[in-house]
Amino acid sequence: MTPPLFLLDPLPEGPRVALLGEEGRHAARVRRLRVGEDVLIGDGRGSVLTCVVVGVRPDGLELQVRTRHREPAPSVRLVVVQALAKGDRAELAVEAMTELGVDEIVPWSAARSVVQWHGERAGRALERWRRVAREASKQSRRGWIPAVAEPASTADVADRLSGGCGLVLSEEASASLASCPLPDRDEIVLVVGPEGGIAADEVAAFAAAGAHPVRMGSPVLRTSTAGPAALAGLSVRLGRWG
Numbered sequence: 001m002t003p004p005l006f007l008l009d010p011l012p013e014g015p016r017v018a019l020l021g022e023e024g025r026h027a028a029r030v031r032r033l034r035v036g037e038d039v040l041i042g043d044g045r046g047s048v049l050t051c052v053v054v055g056v057r058p059d060g061l062e063l064q065v066r067t068r069h070r071e072p073a074p075s076v077r078l079v080v081v082q083a084l085a086k087g088d089r090a091e092l093a094v095e096a097m098t099e100l101g102v103d104e105i106v107p108w109s110a111a112r113s114v115v116q117w118h119g120e121r122a123g124r125a126l127e128r129w130r131r132v133a134r135e136a137s138k139q140s141r142r143g144w145i146p147a148v149a150e151p152a153s154t155a156d157v158a159d160r161l162s163g164g165c166g167l168v169l170s171e172e173a174s175a176s177l178a179s180c181p182l183p184d185r186d187e188i189v190l191v192v193g194p195e196g197g198i199a200a201d202e203v204a205a206f207a208a209a210g211a212h213p214v215r216m217g218s219p220v221l222r223t224s225t226a227g228p229a230a231l232a233g234l235s236v237r238l239g240r241w242g
Helices: 021-030 089-099 119-139 154-161 200-208 223-237
Strands: 005-007 016-019 038-042 047-057 060-070 076-083 104-108 165-169 186-192 212-214
Touching (some): 005 021, 016 021, 016 038, 016 047, 021 047, 021 060, 038 060, 076 089, 076 154, 076 223, 089 104, 089 119, 089 223, 104 119, 104 154, 154 186, 154 200, 165 223
Parallel strands (some): 076 104, 076 186
Antiparallel strands (some): 016 060
16 A cells, blocks of 8 residues: 655655654644554655654654655646536535546636625635645645645636647537547646636637637537546546546
8 A cells, every 4th residue: 555645845855854744743642643653744845755664752752764855747738727616516526536546626706606705705715725635635646736726717717828839628529539630748727617608708818819619429428527637637648648
C-alpha cells in the first residue's frame, strides 16, 4: 500500500524532518503512525520526500528522509472551468477532478447556476473548494495541488479560452471528445456547464473566443460527473495514465 502523504511547505533540506502542526497532529493522533512506518511528505508544488518515522511526539512525527524526487509539471495543463452548482455537487466535482489529475479549477458563475457567490459567501465557498482540492491531493498522493482560481464571469472565461485549446462540453455537439485535436503543449481549457445547461449567449461568447463544443457520448451527465469523466478521457489521450 502506498504510504500516506502529508503536506509541508517549504520542505527542509536536511536528512531529518519534523512534521508538526495540524498535519503532524493528524499523522500522530488520527492516523496513529508508529516508528518504522513509511510516509510521503510533499510541498504541493511537485517535490516529494519518502521518509520513515523515527520518533512519535504528541504534536507530530520525527522523520528520516530516504529519498527525494521531483514530479515534473505536465506538458499540457488540464484546466476545468466548473459552473457553480447547488448543494455539495460542485465540491464533489472538485474532489473527483483533483483525484483524476486536474491542474487548475476555475469556479464559473454561469447564467443558469442556481447558486451564485457574493460577498462573504464567495470567500467561504472558495476556501472550501481549495480545502477540498488540498485534501483530495493528499488522498490521491499527488505531488501537485491543483490551483483553484478566483471566481470567473462569462467574460473572464471567454478571455481564458481566447487563443488556446478551448473545449465546451455540450450534449448537442457533433464533435467527439475522443477524436478532437489536442495540443502537445500549453493547456486545454474545458468548460463544464451547470445543471440547466449553458445559455445560448454563453455558447456564442465561447465560440467567438475560439472554443469548440464537444460531446462524450449519449449519456447526459450531471455537472458533478461531467468534468471528471472528460478529464479521464483526456488523460488517456494525452498519455498521462501510460
